[in-house]
Structure formats: structure tokens, C-alpha cells
Amino acid sequence: MEKIRVGVVGLGHRGRHMARLVQDAFDHCATVVAACDSDPVLWHETQWLQQKPMKEILPNAVFYENYIEMLDHCKIDIVMVETGADVHASFCIEALNRNMDVFSDIPSVANLKEADALWKAEQASKGKLMTGANPNEWGFINALVDLYQKGLLGKPYYMEAEYIHSSLNTVESKELTVHSPWRKLLCPIRYCTHSLGPLLRIMEEDLRYVVCMGTGNHFDDDSQKDNMSAALFQTESGVTIRLLRNGKCRAGIGSHSYRVFGTKGYYERLDSRGAQYPAVTRFRSDDLYGAHDFTILPSGMMANEYIYNPKASGHGGADYALMDHMFTAYLNGDAEYPISLREGLRMTLPGIFAEESSKRKGERLRMTYPWDSDWSTEF
Ligand SMILES: NC(=O)c1ccc[n+]([C@@H]2O[C@H](COP(=O)([O-])OP(=O)(O)OC[C@H]3O[C@@H](n4cnc5c(N)ncnc54)[C@H](O)[C@@H]3O)[C@@H](O)[C@H]2O)c1
Known part of the structure; x- marks a missing residue:
């Protein structure tokens, strides 16, 4: 079998990790043939947490300082876009314009105009985009989806x-x-994809309204952003999500927590609170015999199907799961990747509207998406 030819742009901490994951864990089906960064030091010299430089870690890859040159000179099946969180879209569009598939890290876009351009580029392309939303792949989120699909939580409100x-x-x-x-620099609420992505897996409606407030910067001399952003999102039918995001803080607690209140049950994943209180996943349901009381679920970060796979790594195995699902879809010739561009925009655009609401001192804004008939690139 011919291996899937992967190119990566952006060799920061994340790009280096993801390229290495492809090379080490997916050698049976994929190979990194090209790598690009405007800073060649990241290719030639050993970086933080590395034993050797990228040029030795990716022996089959040709290095480029210029992204367009990489696209035009190298035969690539999937381009992995690992540039900074606010500069993905133009890289994805260039690859889609050349009918290449794209894996884009999150958030998907930095503003509404980019969302419009990226959506149109994918529609005009023979290539398709996979959103790199690794939190969607956590085992405890799969458990939430399963509880929801079996009707054990009822309708989340x-x-x-x-x-x-x-x-x-x-x-x-x-x-x-x-x-x-x-x-x-990035306003904390713009990095909302790790939080909204998993919850949107159990929501058919898109988020439609937002209010958001930021604290301003009280103590971090190194940053120009709010120390904390708090947003409320709502769908047309009234389903409401409260989201808290920060820059830096002194809490010393685990990062990712989720709570779901449904018409027939309740789910929570609370991340650790110091060494004495490890992360826990719990639920209760009116509709499952024996689960009328608060019940612990043995679901951790690793998805069940990878628990005995020694190669499954990266954010508790979620990075491996993402790539596994993408390569499988590619090899099957699926019409869409499992986390499509539409899913990426559903979890990204609310953060862009929320930042605008915060700039307007908490004004309630209505959100639209490129697939809406009243979609607009103006707020
Ligand atoms: N999903 C996750 O768990 C997770 C975790 C960390 C980071 N991320 C995402 O990964 C992405 C990368 O994060 P990072 O911290 O490594 O970012 P980074 O800013 O450290 O690295 C980005 C790299 O892109 C390079 N670059 C920028 N413009 C370029 C150009 N025109 N041509 C070639 N190279 C260019 C930069 O030189 C830099 O090395 C971000 O989108 C971030 O949101 C995701």
C-alpha cells in the first residue's frame, strides 16, 4: 500500500509533536514527506523536550522555509496546518485551492471574513478539511455522547x-x-474550541446568541489579554452554555471540566483539584435502573478502543485518536472527515462573537454561520 503523504506547516511545540506522532505511530499507513517553518532553527536544532532535531526525527521529509514552495514542489496528500492559533485559514485555503486535504488545528479561523473564505474554498475544492479538535476524542466525552444517544440524559438544556x-x-x-x-495575545474566549467542541457533539442546534465579559489584565506583565473571560451562549430554543476561559491564573487545578443538565439526567467531568482530588466522571439518570443516585463512570481521557494500544498518546491519547480517525477516513475514501470544517466553525465562531461582545461591554450578539441564509461577515 502506498503511504499517505503528509506535509506539515508550523514547527512550534504543537507542530513538532503532531509530526512526530504521525512518523512514530502511523508508520504503517502514513509518512511525513515535507515540513515547513519560516524559522529554520526549529528544523535544524534540537528544541525543548526533544532528544534530537526535527531533521533527524523526520528522515523522509524535505524542509521548506516557504509554504507555497512546499505546496507547489512536493506531492502531498494531507497538509497539517500547525501555525499559531490565529493564523490557520490562509494556509488551509492555499492547500484546498490545490485540491489537497487539510488537517487544521483549532481554532479554525480568526475572524468572520476568514470563515467565509475558508468555507467557500472547501466547497470549491476536491480536497476536504479535518478539524483537529482533540478534546472531542476523549474517552469521558465519548461516554457523554453514549449516555446522550441512549436517551439516559434526556434533552440537555x-x-x-x-x-x-x-x-x-x-x-x-x-x-x-x-x-x-x-x-x-489571543483573547482567552477565542480559545473556546476545547470546551464547546465536546458539548456540541450532543447538540443538534447551533449556538445563536452570546454575551461575554473579560476582566482586563490585573497581573500578567507578559500579556496584553484578559486574565479571565466568561461567556454565556444560547441556542434559538434556549439551551444555554456557560464557559470560563483564562490566560494565566494561580488556581493550580486541572484544566478541563464539563457539566450537562438534561431533562432526564446529569453528567459531569470535573478535572483534578490538587493531588487529593483526581479528575472524576459522574452521572445520574432517571431512566437507567440503579443510576438514580450519583454514579462514578470509569471513563478517563483515553478512548476505550485505544486503552491497550501502546502507541496511543498525546493529550491522553486524543491526538492519536484524531489522526487514526482521519487516516481511516482518508483510506476509506469517505466524503467527509469525522470532524468536518462545519464542526470546526460551529465551535470556533462563538469565540469570535464572544470577543466582540466583550469589547462591547457584554452586549448580546446574534451569531450566524456560513451555512445560514442570513450569514454575514459583519457583526
Ligand atoms: N489541540 C491541542 O491540544 C493544541 C495544543 C497546543 C496548540 N494547539 C494549536 O496548535 C497550533 C500551533 O501551536 P504552537 O503553540 O505550536 O504555535 P507556535 O506559534 O509556537 O508555532 C507556530 C509555528 O508556525 C510558524 N509559522 C508562522 N507563520 C509561518 C509561515 N508563513 N510559514 C511557515 N511557518 C510559519 C512559526 O514560525 C512557528 O514556529 C495552534 O493553532 C494552537 O492553537 C493545539
Whole structure:
């Protein structure tokens, strides 16, 4: 079998990790044939958490400093876009314009005009886009989806999520920001995809309204963004999501928590609260015999199907699951990837509207999407 030819643009911490994952864990079906970064040091020299430079980790890849040159000179089946969080769309569009498939990390776009251009580019292309929403792949989120699909939660009407990044002046936070301007500049609520993506898996409606407020910056000299953003999203039928996102903070708690209130049950995944309180997943249901009381589910980050797979790694195996599902869909010739561009925009655009609401001191905004008849690239 001919291997899937992968090219990667962006060799920051994330791009290096994902390219290595493809090379190490998917050698049976894929190979990295090209890598690109405007900073050649990231290719030639050993970086943080590496034993050797990327040029030795990816022996089959040709390195480019110029992205267009990589696309035009190298035969690539799937381009992995791992540039900063606010600069994905133009890279994806260039690849789609050349009928290549794309794996785009999240958030999908940085503004409404990009959403419009990316949506149109995919529709005009023979290529298709896979959204790199790894939190959608966590085992405890699969458990939530299963409870929902079996009707054990009823209809969700109120949900909560928080993504609290606790790092403050740690070695990790310093290393992560060396090459990553987006980590200092991006308004926290724009990085809402890790929180909304999993919850949107159990919602048929798109989010339609938002109000958001930010705290301003009280203590982080290194950053120009709010220390914390709090948003409320709502669908047309009134389903409401509360979301908390931060820049840095001193909490020292686990990052990702979710709560779902349904008409027949309740689900929660609470991330760790210090060493004494590890992460826990619990639920209760009116409709499952024996689950009338609060019940612990043995679901962790790793999806069940990968528990005994030694190659499954990256964010508790979610990175592996993402790539596995994408390569499988590619080899099957599926018409769409399992996390489509539409799903990416459903979880990304609410953050863009929320930032605008925050700039307008919490004004309630109506959100539209490229597939809506009243879609507009103006707020
Ligand atoms: N899903 C996750 O769990 C997760 C985790 C971390 C980061 N991310 C995402 O991964 C992406 C990358 O994150 P990061 O922290 O590695 O970012 P980063 O800013 O450190 O790295 C981006 C790289 O892109 C390169 N680049 C920028 N413009 C370029 C151009 N025109 N041509 C070639 N290279 C160019 C930069 O030189 C840099 O090395 C972001 O979108 C982020 O949101 C996702």
C-alpha cells in the first residue's frame, strides 16, 4: 500500500509533536514527506523536550522555509496546518485551492471574513478539511455522547465548561511562549474550541446568541489579554452554555471540566483539584435502573478502543485518536472527515462573537454561520 503523504506547516511545540506522532505511530499507513517553518532553527536544532532535531526525527521529509514552495514542489496528500492559533485559514485555503486535504488545528479561523473564505474554498475544492479538535476524542466525552444517544440524559438544556490553564511563570509556560506570540495575545474566549467542541457533539442546534465579559489584565506583565473571560451562549430554543476561559491564573487545578443538565439526567467531568482530588466522571439518570443516585463512570481521557494500544498518546491519547480517525477516513475514501470544517466553525465562531461582545461591554450578539441564509461577515 502506498503511504499517505503528509506535509506539515508550523514547527512550534504543537507542530513538532503532531509530526512526530504521525512518523512514530502511523508508520504503517502514513509518512511525513515535507515540513515547513519560516524559522529554520526549529528544523535544524534540537528544541525543548526533544532528544534530537526535527531533521533527524523526520528522515523522509524535505524542509521548506516557504509554504507555497512546499505546496507547489512536493506531492502531498494531507497538509497539517500547525501555525499559531490565529493564523490557520490562509494556509488551509492555499492547500484546498490545490485540491489537497487539510488537517487544521483549532481554532479554525480568526475572524468572520476568514470563515467565509475558508468555507467557500472547501466547497470549491476536491480536497476536504479535518478539524483537529482533540478534546472531542476523549474517552469521558465519548461516554457523554453514549449516555446522550441512549436517551439516559434526556434533552440537555443547560451546560457548563471551563478551560483553566493554570501555568504561571513555570518552565512550561515560559517554554511554550518562546515561539508562540498567540499565547500572549489571543483573547482567552477565542480559545473556546476545547470546551464547546465536546458539548456540541450532543447538540443538534447551533449556538445563536452570546454575551461575554473579560476582566482586563490585573497581573500578567507578559500579556496584553484578559486574565479571565466568561461567556454565556444560547441556542434559538434556549439551551444555554456557560464557559470560563483564562490566560494565566494561580488556581493550580486541572484544566478541563464539563457539566450537562438534561431533562432526564446529569453528567459531569470535573478535572483534578490538587493531588487529593483526581479528575472524576459522574452521572445520574432517571431512566437507567440503579443510576438514580450519583454514579462514578470509569471513563478517563483515553478512548476505550485505544486503552491497550501502546502507541496511543498525546493529550491522553486524543491526538492519536484524531489522526487514526482521519487516516481511516482518508483510506476509506469517505466524503467527509469525522470532524468536518462545519464542526470546526460551529465551535470556533462563538469565540469570535464572544470577543466582540466583550469589547462591547457584554452586549448580546446574534451569531450566524456560513451555512445560514442570513450569514454575514459583519457583526
Ligand atoms: N489541540 C491541542 O491540544 C493544541 C495544543 C497546543 C496548540 N494547539 C494549536 O496548535 C497550533 C500551533 O501551536 P504552537 O503553540 O505550536 O504555535 P507556535 O506559534 O509556537 O508555532 C507556530 C509555528 O508556525 C510558524 N509559522 C508562522 N507563520 C509561518 C509561515 N508563513 N510559514 C511557515 N511557518 C510559519 C512559526 O514560525 C512557528 O514556529 C495552534 O493553532 C494552537 O492553537 C493545539
